[in-house]
Amino acid sequence: MDENQTEANVTGVAVDMELSEAWKWFLIVVLVVLIIMGTLGNFLTIYVIARHKELQTVTNAFIFNLAVTDLLVSVFVDGFNVVGIADTGFFFRSPAVCEFVGTVCVTSCICSIMTMMLIAINRYFYVTDKPRHDRLFTTPRLVAIIIALWLYSFSLFDLPLLVGWARHW
Template identity: 30%
Template structure:
């Protein structure tokens, strides 16, 4: 068999020399951004993971996907130091071996893809939890099925990343055009590989997230509308009963009438406050869903659009720099703003492990060893 017909994941043969698309000054400035994102991503996602390890209270089905998201972002953040080395290099990988750059490319794309599919899994979980009955939710989210769902968030990106090079469509490693550890744009079928990544990693989770949050919003809007209608019906019935009672009374009773008026007034005030609370709750939910969607779209869309459009390749490095912020933003959205996560993470930062509610067996063991 001809050796040239064998599939190659990383082409180690001497490739043509390409000049960088970006000036050295711009790449040096981006290094600072990548290093900062790396530190925030590693620290933030570590806190999320350790919070679940040390507290049983956080071990819920939804948080299983949140932890998987943090693992994916932590895995992605590990690639950033090597990408920084690539950014400040000129024309070729500066180290003797290109293996670290190849590993960094694997971490970047598989971690980014797993993060995207984890976000979609979280959106799907929330939609089912709110819109379906508990029996339906319990049937879908058994421990075994949750494990399969989490595994698929990694399998799908791995297929998208590894299958094309195995079939001869693109290679990955040090890219001299972008000065990054990624897919090599100089490969004859490099544009096809870029398109495969853009189609395989972006539209599917994006569509799932949009559909789930849209369904969730529609369900909540209908729920609030029913609550408001029920509230108005109860108020109307109360007024009707009170009027009938007063009409049937043969002896006018001013005290009773005044009491009834006060009762109706109290009910009206209560109804108004209830409707205002519903409006505030609906507005808050709308803002949260809009925030999740906007952050997801604004951070990830530029890079994947640049992959799909060959003429925008010069924007790819800046696009992926925006995308990597996703690694450190996710812990803030899905953990820091969560009241239970926030409390546990604060205890960990302050080293007050004994104050963590519902400590895990591991934490109990560590606390007992510290006492001894």
């Protein structure tokens, strides 16, 4: 078996991965460019909303949260994907890292999707019933909604894994 090939046994299923050196480098370069763009874009979104009081609106709180979820994916998940491509056996030798990356990925992705849903609900009430929107989306409720969103996103998939009720594979 050459250095670009990894064989591992995951719950009785043999996994055989082989990447050509050129394909490996192409994927790494593409991912690094996406990591830089995603990290910069999401960081700037977070910075601008946090820095300018007039941008701290209900909708932008959801946009801020969406940028945080995307930043976690850009930095942690995509960063470890580069490591996994460079060293195809890395995650098989480092199951704790694999679990951590999976936890960050799933939590962030669920939170991202749910945040987009909340943006749609928020916009619906803003357009159809502005007084009700203003009653529903107060600052304390907004903070509680975002905290509940993260707790829900974590507990939906990741909590059973961490307490041993389930396995990724």
